[in-house]
Amino acid sequence: xxxxxxxxxxxxxxxxxxxxxxxxxxxxxxxxxxxxxxxxxxxxxxxxxxxxxxxxxxxxxxxxxxxxxxxxxxxxxxxxxxxxxxxxxxxxxxxxxxxxxxxxxxxxxxxxxxxxxxxxxxxxxxxxxxxxxxxxxxxxxxxxxxxxxxxxxxxxxxxxxxxxxxxxxxxxxxxxxxxxxxxxxxxxxxxxxxxxxxxxxxxxxxxxxxxxxxxxxxxxxxxxxxxxxxxxxxxxxxxxxxxxxxxxxxxxxxxxxxxxxxxxxxxxxxxxxxxxxxxxxxxxxxxxxxxxxxxxxxxxxxxxxxxxxxxxxxxxxxxxxxxxxxxxxxxxxxxxxxxxxxxxxxxxxxxxxxxxxxxxxxxxxxxxxxxxxxxxxxxxxxxxxxxxxxxxxxxxxxxxxxxxxxxxxxxxxxxxxxxxxxxxxxxxxxxxxxxxxxxxxxxxxxxxxxxxxxxxxxxxxxxxxxxxxxxxxxxxxxxxxxxx
Numbered sequence: 502x503x504x505x506x507x508x509x510x511x512x513x514x515x516x517x518x519x520x521x522x523x524x525x526x527x528x529x530x531x532x533x534x535x536x537x538x539x540x541x542x543x544x545x546x547x548x549x550x551x552x553x554x555x556x557x558x559x560x561x562x563x564x565x566x567x568x569x570x571x572x573x574x575x576x577x578x579x580x581x582x583x584x585x586x587x588x589x590x591x592x593x594x595x596x597x598x599x600x601x602x603x604x605x606x607x608x609x610x611x612x613x614x615x616x617x618x619x620x621x622x623x624x625x626x627x628x629x630x631x632x633x634x635x636x637x638x639x640x641x642x643x644x645x646x647x648x649x650x651x652x653x654x655x656x657x658x659x660x661x662x663x664x665x666x667x668x669x670x671x672x673x674x675x676x677x678x679x680x681x682x683x684x685x686x687x688x689x690x691x692x693x694x695x696x697x698x699x700x701x702x703x704x705x706x707x708x709x710x711x712x713x714x715x716x717x718x719x720x721x722x723x724x725x726x727x728x729x730x731x732x733x734x735x736x737x738x739x740x741x742x743x744x745x746x747x748x749x750x751x752x753x754x755x756x757x758x759x760x761x762x763x764x765x766x767x768x769x770x771x772x773x774x775x776x777x778x779x780x781x782x783x784x785x786x787x788x789x790x791x792x793x794x795x796x797x798x799x800x801x802x803x804x805x806x807x808x809x810x811x812x813x814x815x816x817x818x819x820x821x822x823x824x825x826x827x828x829x830x831x832x833x834x835x836x837x838x839x840x841x842x843x844x845x846x847x848x849x850x851x852x853x854x855x856x857x858x859x860x861x862x863x864x865x866x867x868x869x870x871x872x873x874x875x876x877x878x879x880x881x882x883x884x885x886x887x888x889x890x891x892x893x894x895x896x897x898x899x900x901x902x903x904x905x906x907x908x909x910x911x912x913x914x915x916x917x918x919x920x921x922x923x924x925x926x927x928x929x930x931x932x933x934x935x936x937x938x939x940x941x942x943x944x945x946x947x948x949x950x951x952x953x954x955x956x957x958x959x960x961x962x963x964x965x966x967x968x969x970x971x972x973x974x975x976x977x978x979x980x981x982x983x984x985x
Contacts, residue, residue, distance in 0.1 A: 577592045647713070648707070711726065748979075927954060929950055
């Protein structure tokens with residue numbers, strides 16, 4: 502029975518693995534998976550959780566503290582009785598219990614500002630998670646488009662091989678028939694070998710692009726991924742007129758997590774400065790203690806006291822008239838044992854020895870080695886630093902958007918030029934093929950024309966994908982997300 506269950510479990514895992522392998526991965530699914538499983542994202546989530554713990558702990562600091570303590574000890578020799586506080590020379594076991602509580606009544610300026618600062622830090626940490634996810638999303642989108650580009654270039658190289666094989670086959674027939682010299686076939690064989698090398702390089706680039714994408718998605722390198730490759734011409738793009746850099750920048754200030762995180766951190770720094778200033782004020786606190794003790798010792802005999810005489814105390818009493826008397830003290834000796842002294846019960850001792858104390862304490866900071874002043878100054882500098890950081894990040898965001906817009910314009914122009922170049926080279930190749938078939942063009946010229954067409958197609962593919970990515974970056978800054 503156990504073996505049957507194990508076999509079913511293994512079959513279930515295999516079935517799940519097959520389902521994953523058969524899944525079609527498009528840009529949205531790749532980006533979503535990467536944002537959920539990427540290690541950098543997971544680390545930022547953990548940091549946000551730590552900020553949440555700090556915030557909750559600062560909230561709980563407003564609640565009065567309460568502690569319960571207990572102690573027990575064996576005592577020997579001359580020491581102090583913990584219940585009567587007299588000096589005794591005996592062995593005994595003592596125990597005590599106490600309940601203590603304290604609460605700050607004043608100086609909530611510091612605590613409340615600290616709590617507010619921790620809350621803003623928590624919000625900044627959550628925004629930072631979004632920032633890391635955005636970075637991973639952009640990197641994944643770029644890797645996805647680079648993979649599509651590599652696949653497209655591999656396909657072009659494969660078509661090039663087919664064309665060279667077709668030309669070599671026809672040329673070989675003409676050479677065998679004596680219509681063309683052997684040199685023509687040899688040149689095409691060399692071209693076919695060159696095309697095969699290009700195909701192998703393109704295939705290696707595809708594998709490398711796939712590994713890069715898997716790494717961003719935190720997927721094992723040997724996992725099979727079925728990447729969906731939509732036609733690039735069908736990818737929806739917003740008009741460049743709707744992506745003016747000034748407008749995109751205004752939208753990015755509202756939706757980019759980095760800017761939100763900076764805003765939250767700036768508010769946290771302001772609250773930390775207020776908390777630091779509040780540490781200059783006095784602190785008034787209330788405290789209270791409930792405690793009791795217990796003492797256990799061996800029972801002690803009680804003797805009958807017998808007067809055995811008197812001894813001088815060294816004191817003199819004036820009886821008047823010049824008459825002085827030496828003051829003497831009686832001396833007693835132990836007689837028969839008349840009883841024993843035993844410790845009271847645990848419950849009764851706790852009740853008899855019960856004590857309580859309540860009070861107020863006031864702490865006025867006068868001088869503490871400049872720590873408070875240094876804390877305030879550090880908080881003020883940290884606030885100024887956050888203001889500069891916010892300004893710097895906003896400037897960088899603006900610069901990135903304007904650079905992305907300029908890059909998109911250049912990519913669009915290069916894409917249009919590459920489109921025209923492909924059309925012109927295809928036309929030239931068609932004419933060259935016809936002239937070659939009737940013997941009016943040399944093999945070298947045909948190969949040159951064919952290579953020109955190959956380079957034009959490769960350049961076209963690169964410019965097309967580059968243009969799509971540049972436009973998607975602008976759309977992403979605008980807040981439209983990443984879609985194909």
